[in-house]
Amino acid sequence: MKILVLVKQVPDTATQVKIGANPKAIDTAGITWIVSPYDEFAVEEALRIKEKRGQADVVAVTLGPDRAKEALRSCLAMGCDRAIHLNDPAWAEADTLATAKALAAVVKQESPELVLTGRQAIDDDMGAVPAQVAELLGWPCAYWIMEEAVDGDGKTARTGRQVEGGLEIFDVPLPAVLSAQKGLNEPRYPTLKGIMGAKKKEIKDVKAGDLGLGAETPQLSVVALEALPPRPPGRIIQGDVPTAVKELVRSLREDAKAI
């Protein structure tokens, strides 16, 4: 069984994001980059499927600049067998659709039985790529999965996806795209041996031309980034209790319109 895991390299969750000199992008100076945490659930799930079945070819795929190789090496260190790096200036401005087109083209070439990915990347939180990839391939797609079990023949996957107040259980025919929600599993740490062995595993570089794609005008373009306005300071209501309470109720009603 072959499983492709789509991962994205994103700024570490602890990063204080600042808007860059180019107001349409963030300032990347000094940022620590990590594999998006939801994608790590996807990697972990793929490795567990492999361990359960005894064998599988688990391939990590990313679209991103040179630095994104490090994210792939993290996946290899965790245990993925090989990796594919979509890296081309043509994708510098790629929106989710352009990204999904490139990823879908790789999926077509590799023709895996299963594509796993995170429910969204934690940088821009779009969450569109899994569905777009599935749509472009004409494959079924289940989002926010909390449980997954591929059957013995590798023909269907029983998935439980998170819905308000419970799980919705599907039997999804394979091939399919599944996106992982927190709670699916607890991702492993790479072992030192895994880290030392990652260098010996293959990372294939793929250009847009290799997939028969070129630069395309993005359907979605960023106009500007704006920082969140600073939180206004709290207000302390002075005075004796009966007056203060009256003022508090008035303020909640009229100023905050909270009650």
Add this chain to the structure above:
Amino acid sequence: MHLELTEEQRMIQAMARELAESEIASVADEIDREARFPHETVKRMGELGLMGIAIPEQWGGSGSDTIAYVVALEEIAKVCASHAVVMSVDNSLYGEPVLRSGTDAQRERFLKPVASGHAHGCFALTEPEAGSDARNQHTLARRDGDHYVLNGRKLFITNGREASFALVFCQTDAARAHHGITAFVVEKGTPGFTVAKTEDKLGLRASDTAELVFEECRVPVANRLGDEGMGFTIAMATLDGGRIGIAAQAVGIAAGAFERSLAYARERKAFGARIGDHQMVQWMLADMATAIDAARLLTHRAAWLKDREEPYGVAAAMAKLFASDTAMRVTTDAIQVHGGYGYIKEYRVERYFRDAKITQIYEGTSQIQKLVIARDVLGGHDDRA
């Protein structure tokens, strides 16, 4: 010398940090309070490959290098110095000499289980009358056919109770003084080998420090590490390497205490300002940051020299001396920054303060490091060999 870590070293550092923060931090206070050896988390460290970082894969290790070892050890020590010392003993005090001086058969039997995290080792040199004066060994090993018979006591042995294998230094020819010292690997459970007691300590309370007793303990000749009379050289070479690990442990303790001080200085208010806005507190923080950086650079340099197989003994002594003094000063000031709260266990810097002290003592006291350094700068001969 490269001042940048390789991608692999950074990944190893990140993994150690994640393990420390998400699994070790939550038990560190409790195991200190209860003086309890943390079997579960230490086992996790072994599974991840942290107990044989620079040992080749062939012998159960991870096949990485000394720089990776020190960056990982610093991350663990930042959160818990007791976990860090277990790691330093398995990697450098036990694993390293068995790798360097063992035969392949010995590496297979005595190194693999430890480097792969399935068992612990310990290094038993110190005796009641042989601490700084490590040549003054009184434990005797007398040859009897294809065995040696050991008699004597070893004191303050880290991992002593937990270890499956003890590297024990004995006198095989008292007439030849320290040229008559020989090293043996003694397996736990060997008749005549007992752990007499574990010490109640100021710091490193979760690591076990034990007294080992040998009474007519028969050890096969096959367990002798190196030739007769090679023991002292093996011990000194081991300590040269071990000191790099202790320097990293000290840097970690200091860095952990500094992080907490910084957070506290940003939060705590006095005289209408954050205490970090008061110049005298800033002064302490600036001194801490500078000393930690310097200690870390000295440590990395020693590790780098070792990886290049260049002489590193003096660099290791300097790193250990400076880093352990830094740990002591930084943890003292960390309590100062916290004021009265720093003296209370809940604020954690109290534990860092207690843990820091040992780094000035074991694997050669600060005074002994100065002897090593002075001898080198004065160009005197190295009479340890």
